[in-house]
Amino acid sequence: MSGQRAEQYLIWYGWDIQWAYEGIADLAAYVGYPKEKVLTGFDDDLKDASLAPPEERDLVNTVASVKFSQNDLLLFPLYGGIDVYLMYGSDLIDKIDKSYGYRNISLxxxxxxxxxxxxxxxxxxxRLEFWHANDIPNISYELxxxxSGWEVIGHYSNYEAQCRSTTGLLQFQNVNxxxxxxxxxxxxxxxxxxPLDAVAYFVKKEADAGRKVEINPHALRYDRYxxxxxxxxxxxxYAIGN
Incomplete structure (x- = not known):
């Protein structure tokens, strides 16, 4: 996340950068192409709705904060990205296991x-608020x-919004x-x-197993300069110095 911002600042200093947070859907909209024609449905690969943490701490790449009442807010370190939890919809709330929550977290x-x-x-x-640094096509519409019946607010990559909502109880990593x-x-x-190395590896593997492989000639093109x-x-x- 911080690396993404640093790259934009250094390489495109002085430019107005608009990130395609919804991936191909944003690109289609930019060129005036119907985004419905480039989208597929969301996979049903949903995570445990109890908001249990991953088995290994260093797998944490997502964080949830849930305000149950005025003085009852819990934080949940998670793995998998926001979509694999939020696509449950508001049914997620009844499945949350509060025993997995923390009163404060330093990531x-x-x-x-x-x-x-x-x-x-x-x-x-x-009210549901979310942010994400990875591209998730059509996430705003889906959520x-x-x-339904909730106020849904997307903050793009503005993770600071979650800091404000948790009043300092959630601390993100200090970035050197x-x-x-x-x-x-x-x-x-x-x-x-x-990428042709991967194709060659696959062909050899199949040939060694006694199977015949035919490859489309277009798959063997690699014209990158x-x-x-x-x-x-x-x-x-030059970019860093200027």
């Missing part, structure tokens, strides 16, 4: 990686339908800007893999 104690999303359910106010910059450099300068590493380093250093 530094759970995972080194920043969450990909979070949601806040205010039961007395019948409006699943949470120098470490973040080094991680960003490594990500932007790493050599890309050749790769800038030399020294050129990419110059571009990155």
């Amino acid at each position: 530094d104690e759970w995972s080194a990686d920043f969450p990909v999303g979070g949601f806040h359910i205010d039961i007395p106010a019948r 409006q339908s699943k949470w 800007q120098d470490q973040l910059l080094e991680a960003l450099k490594a990500s932007l300068l790493k050599e890309s893999s050749n 790769e800038l030399p590493k020294n050129v990419r380093e110059e571009i990155l250093e």
Whole structure:
């Protein structure tokens, strides 16, 4: 999440950046193409509605906060992204096991990686708020339908909204800007893999098993132009320096 913001700031400084939070649905809308033609239904791969934490702490990549009453707010460290929980709709509320909740959480104690999303359910106010850094096509429309009668508010990648809703009881990871910059450099300068290697591996595996494999010639095209590493380093250093 923080890396995404840093990359936008460094590489596109001075530009108005609009992130496609709903993925292909946003891209279709931008070019005037009906998004219904590029969308498929949501999978039924829903997570445990009790809001149980993952078995390993470092798997936490989602956080839920639930306000049951004026003085009763619990936090739930989760795994899987917001959609695999919120697609239950308001039926989720009756399935929550409060024994899994925490009065306060410092995510530094759970995972080194920043969450990909979070949601806040205010039961007395019948309000659902959510944010996400990963793209989830049509999520706003789907949640409006699943949470009928509720106020549904999407905050895009603004995780700070959940901090405000939890009045400081939820603490996100402290981000070291120098470490973040080094991680960003490594990500932007790493050599890309050749997808044809995966095709070749599959063909060999099938052939070794005695099966005949036919490949569409179009699957063997890989026309990507790769800038030399020294050129990419110059571009990155210029972006950081300006």
